[in-house]
Amino acid sequence: MPQTEAGLTPREAASVTQVSLKQVNAIIDSGILAKTVVTKDRERRITKTGLLYLKLVFDTSEMLTREGRERVIRMLEESPRRQVFQENGVRVDVRAFRSAVNEGLSRLRQARGLVARDPDILGGTTCIKGTRIPVHDVAALVAAKESMAAIRRAYPRLSKAQIELAALYAEAYPRRGRPRRKPAWHKSEPVSSKRVALKDMAAAP
Numbered sequence: 281m282p283q284t285e286a287g288l289t290p291r292e293a294a295s296v297t298q299v300s301l302k303q304v305n306a307i308i309d310s311g312i313l314a315k316t317v318v319t320k321d322r323e324r325r326i327t328k329t330g331l332l333y334l335k336l337v338f339d340t341s342e343m344l345t346r347e348g349r350e351r352v353i354r355m356l357e358e359s360p361r362r363q364v365f366q367e368n369g370v371r372v373d374v375r376a377f378r379s380a381v382n383e384g385l386s387r388l389r390q391a392r393g394l395v396a397r398d399p400d401i402l403g404g405t406t407c408i409k410g411t412r413i414p415v416h417d418v419a420a421l422v423a424a425k426e427s428m429a430a431i432r433r434a435y436p437r438l439s440k441a442q443i444e445l446a447a448l449y450a451e452a453y454p455r456r457g458r459p460r461r462k463p464a465w466h467k468s469e470p471v472s473s474k475r476v477a478l479k480d481m482a483a484a485p
Contacts, residue, residue, distance in 0.1 A: 287318050287325025295391075295452040296384035297335045307337055312350060315357070328381070332356075335377045343370050391449040394442060406453075408446065411437060418443055419450030 290308065294301040308317055308324060316330025326334060333356070337349050344352070348367045355365055356374065365372040396409045405414050413435055421431045422443065431443055438446075 286320060287327050288331065289323060289325060289452075291454070292388065292452045293326045293331055293334060295448055296331055296381060296388055297338070298380075298384065299334060299338045303338060304334065307334055310346075312337055312346070312353065328385070329360075331381045331385075332374075332377055335381055336372070336374070339377065340370070340372060344368065344372075387445070387448060388452060391445040391452065394445045395449060408438065408442060413438065415446045416450050416455040418446040422447040423450075 288296065290304045291301055293299075294304045297304070299307075307313060308326070313326065313330050313333050316327045316333060318325050318327070333353050336352065340349055340352075344367055348370070352365050352367055352372055356362065363373065363375050365374065394408055395406050395415050397404050397406050401407060401412055402414065406416065407413055408415055408418070418431065418435060418438065421434065428440055428443065432438065432440070435443070
C-alpha cells in the first residue's frame with residue numbers, strides 16, 4: 281500500500297496523477313509545492329496533499345498564471361475543506377482534483393497488491409500473484425502498443441484489469457538494472473572487405 285503519510289516518490293506521484301514524470305519533477309523544481317515535498321532516504325517525496333496541489337497546478341496551467349495557481353494553493357492551505365474557488369473569473373472545482381487523486385491512489389494500491397516476489401520463482405522476479413508471469417514483461421507489451429487482444433493471447437490467464445494494473449505498476453516501479461545491450465559484434469567492423477567471385481567460392485575446398 282502506498283505510504284502517503286511518508287510521501288510518494290515522483291514516479292509514484294506520476295502514476296497516481298497521470299502527470300508525466302518530467303512534468304512532476306519540473307513542478308517540484310519550481311518550488312510551488314515546497315510545503316508538501318519532503319526528502320526521505322535522499323529522495324524527494326510528495327505528501328497526499330501535495331498530490332492534490334500537483335494535479336491542480338498541472339491541470340490549470342493553461343487557465344491560470346503561476347501567481348493564480350499559488351493563490352489557489354494558499355487558499356486551500358487556509359481552508360482545506362473548501363470545495364470551489366474563483367480565481368480571475370476561473371472556477372476551480374477542487375472536488376474533481378481530489379476525486380482524481382483518490383482514484384489514482386486506489387489504483388496504485390491495487391497494482392501493488394497484484395504482484396508478489398518469491399525467491400523460488402524466477403529468482404525473485406516480480407510476478408503477477410499466483411503466476412510465473414513477470415509483471416514488467418506484460419507492461420513492456422502495453423508500452424509497445426500491442427493490442428489488448430494480442431496480450432491476452434500471449435497471457436490467457438490474465439484479465440484486462442490485471443494487464444492494465446501491470447502497466448501501472450511498471451510505471452511506478454520500473455524494472456531495475458541496466459537496459460539490455462546489443463551484442464558486442466553489432467558495432468564490429470568486418471574482418472575483411474575482399475570480394476570473392478561466386479565461381480571461386482564454389483571451387484574452394
